[in-house]
Each structure stands twice: as C-alpha cells, then as structure tokens.
Amino acid sequence: MPTVPAPPRFSRTPHLVGLVAETERLAQAVAGAPADARAALRDGRLDVATVATLRLDGSPLTAPPDVAGVVIPDPSTVEPSEVRPGTWLDAMRSRTDEELADEAIPEVQAYEFLGARAGLASDDLADDLLVDPAATLSTLHRRVTAGLLDEEHAGQPRRSEQAVHDGSTGRIIFFPSDPATIPRDVALLAGWIVTDGAREHGLVVSGVLQHELLRIHPFEAANGRLARTAARLVLRSRGLDPDGLGMPEAALAQDAIGYHDEIARTVRRRDLTIWLERWGEAVAAGLRTAAAALGVPAPEVPAGAARWVAERPAFTIADYRADLGVGPEAARTELGALLDAGLITRVLGSRGLRFRTVTP
Numbered sequence: 001m002p003t004v005p006a007p008p009r010f011s012r013t014p015h016l017v018g019l020v021a022e023t024e025r026l027a028q029a030v031a032g033a034p035a036d037a038r039a040a041l042r043d044g045r046l047d048v049a050t051v052a053t054l055r056l057d058g059s060p061l062t063a064p065p066d067v068a069g070v071v072i073p074d075p076s077t078v079e080p081s082e083v084r085p086g087t088w089l090d091a092m093r094s095r096t097d098e099e100l101a102d103e104a105i106p107e108v109q110a111y112e113f114l115g116a117r118a119g120l121a122s123d124d125l126a127d128d129l130l131v132d133p134a135a136t137l138s139t140l141h142r143r144v145t146a147g148l149l150d151e152e153h154a155g156q157p158r159r160s161e162q163a164v165h166d167g168s169t170g171r172i173i174f175f176p177s178d179p180a181t182i183p184r185d186v187a188l189l190a191g192w193i194v195t196d197g198a199r200e201h202g203l204v205v206s207g208v209l210q211h212e213l214l215r216i217h218p219f220e221a222a223n224g225r226l227a228r229t230a231a232r233l234v235l236r237s238r239g240l241d242p243d244g245l246g247m248p249e250a251a252l253a254q255d256a257i258g259y260h261d262e263i264a265r266t267v268r269r270r271d272l273t274i275w276l277e278r279w280g281e282a283v284a285a286g287l288r289t290a291a292a293a294l295g296v297p298a299p300e301v302p303a304g305a306a307r308w309v310a311e312r313p314a315f316t317i318a319d320y321r322a323d324l325g326v327g328p329e330a331a332r333t334e335l336g337a338l339l340d341a342g343l344i345t346r347v348l349g350s351r352g353l354r355f356r357t358v359t360p
Contacts, residue, residue, distance in 0.1 A: 008192065008208045010272040015352040018332070019280030020201050023240055026287035031242040033294035038243045041293055049232075049247035049286075050117040056253050056260075057224040058167035061109055070110040072147040111147035115222075119144040119229040123244065126237040129230060130198070130205075133190035137218070137230060144229060145222050153220045157182045162217060164264075167224065168256040173264035176217030185216045202238025206231040207279035208272060215267050228252075235283065245290040248282035251348060258349050278349045285345065292342055299340040309344055314356045 010016075030038070047064045054061050119140055129136040138155035145154050159179050163172045177185045189212045197205045213227035228249055235241035252259045259278075266275040291297060308324060309315070321331045335355065338344045347354035 008212070008272050009270060010204070010208075010276055013273060013277065013351075016204075016273070016277050016280060018352070019277065019284055020203050022284050022336070023203050023280065023287060026284060026291055027240045027242055027246075029291045029296045030245055030287060030294060031239075033291075033296050037294055038245060041245055041290065042243055045245050045247050045290065045293075046117055046120055049120055049249045050113055052247065052249035052253040053120070053225045053228050054112055054116055056167050056228070056249065056256055057222070058165070058170070059109065059112060061113065065106060065109045065113050067110045067114055070107075070114065072111060072114055108148070115144045115146050115148060116225050116229070118146070119225065120232060120244065122229070122233065123236060126233040129233050130193060130237055133193045133209075134186055137186075137213075137226070140230060140233075141219050141222065141226055144226050145219075149221060156219070157186070158218055158220050160220060164214070164217060166257065166260040168260065173260055174215075174267045176215060176223075182216060182218050185212075186218050189213075189216070202234055202240045203280050203283060204276060205238070206234035206240075206283075207276040209234055210279065211263065211266060211272060211275055214263050231279075240283070241287075246283060246286035247289070248279070248286040250289075251282040251285040255348055262349060274349070274351070277351055281346050281348050281352070285348075288339060288342075291340070297340055299337040301337045301341045301343065302334055305334045305338060306341075306343060309338060309355075309357050312357060313359075314347075314354065317353050317355070320355075 051059075051061050051064060122140060122143060125136050125140055129140075142155040157179070161179060162176060164174050164176055165171060166173050189209070193205065193209065197208065200208075210227045210231035213223065213230060217223045219226065232241060232244070232246075232248070235246065236244060240246070262275055262278055266272055304324065305320075308320070312319075317331055317335065320326070320335065321328070324331075324334075326334065335344070338355075339346070342358055344355045344357055346352065347356060
C-alpha cells in the first residue's frame, strides 16, 4: 500500500490568506468570552449544526426531531433485518409504501440526528484524527451511523460502487473512488495529514480532509456528514473551533446546491483553491455568529459605511470602493467591521468579492 502522501494542489491566494487570519482572530475572540457563556451556547449550536449537516445530505429535517426515549441499539445485539438502511434517502428508496408509515421515517431521522450530533461532539477524537487518521475515521463513522448500519458496514471500507448525488436535488454530480482503490486513497490522504498536512494551517487541513473524504467516499453511507464532522474536529484540534461553537455547516446549507457543485467542480479540476476559499468563508461565518452571540468583538463601524449598505440589498467590493472612494485596504477593513457587526454577509464562493445586506 502506498505511503507517499498525495499533495493536494492549491494556491495561497490573497483571499485564502486573509481568511486564515480572519478565522484566527475570530477564534481568539470566541475563546476570550466567559467560559460559562461558551458552555451555555454549545448545545443549541450543536443542534443547529447537526440539522444543517443532515440537510446537506438530503434530509428533510428543519429542526431537531423528537428523540425523547430513543435509544441507539448496540449493533452486536441487533438482528440484520432490524438494521436501518443508513440514511433518510436510503430509507425512502428501500421501503415500501406500507413501511413508510408515520412512525418509520421519524425513527430513521432520530437515529440520524443522534448519530450526527454525537459525531460533532466527539471532542475526544479531535487530536487522534491528526495522529492516526484512518483508524479515527473508522471510529467516527461508527459513531455517526450508530443504529443505522450493522457492524459489517459501519467503519469498514465501502465495497459497493456508488454515485455521489446532490443532497438538494438528487442528481448525480460525480463518481467517487472505485471500491478497489479506497484503501490506497485513504492511506494517501492519511499520509498527507501526518506529514505535509502537519505543517499546513488548520483551516487548509480541514478543508482538504473534507473534500478528499467526499471525493473518495470511503464508507457505504453517511460520507457527507462524516467528512464535515472530520473537518470540524481538525478545527477543534488546531484551536480554530473553540468549544465546538463554530457551525460552518449552517453557512454551507444556505446554498446547498452551490456547495455540492463546488465539490464536483473541484473533483474535476483537482485544484482545491476555490473550494478552500469557500470553506474558509463558511468557517469564518460560523465563528462570527458565535462571537456575536457571545457579545464579542465590538466592532467600530463607520457611520457612512453603515448607511451605504443599508440602502442596497447586495453589492460588490468594487461597488463599495467606487461609491465611497476608498482604497483596497480600507475597503477590506471597513467590510470586515460590517461583517463583524452582522450588517452584511459574504456570498459564499464569490472569492470575497460579493456581499449581501442583512435585513433587520
């Protein structure tokens, strides 16, 4: 099995470098908030992130399901006929009309929610993921799919050929690794994480890991939420997701089609630059909402800039510079203050060039 790491190709664009600095600043701001306030915020944000990551996988959930009394069974005690089909979409495909009774799908949704949430809360695996990636991903997959897959498939390499579908529309967007090459591909990715990846910034490593797991699709089910969860654990380990309060999944889910399309384009071009920028924007957005909920930071917004953005629903950085007569550095500083104040948001995937005004 190959041991030479596969070097992902990407460019350190000014926008990506700026996002690295931005996520560090926001992470420090969140970490500086009172510990009790951070702890009080965690459960609610984990719930939102869990629903968002499931929606990116095609789940119809819009809010946490009722999981009162739901107990995830021990896989070793479950008969094969009782094992759930893996995901909500699998359940829809595999069950007859009679089986799709009101009580059937909610049960699948409850298992999905509990598993995905347990994955996002797996702080104990964060450091292990950067030391022994392959074994940790297997453990993480078993947690994410608890109650959905049997022991034969949970945490084990995929043996079936699959097509990757857009979770929003169901269309095929690309074909992942052939089952025969999965062990090699995972080994190459793991080799990169513990060698070259150890010298890269955490934002880059988390983005590379997420994309490559989506490209490989190493397991039979739940690869999407697993990839996003693993990326979050890297952020946690590298100090960029304090207390697990960042929720980039929510930002990604606001444009699910754009997210899936960017993954597919990156698979085809094999250049991760634009994807890493989009991921960095989502991470920054998640940290920024956490900081705002905690009351940090308190940005100073130029009055003229606030009035200007209030008069238009969307704009580009070129519009801003032209109308307000400011240079590129001043524009970046002022737009950063507007972002921190929650007055505007970035359009993900626009490479930092487009913004929307937040309606009160």
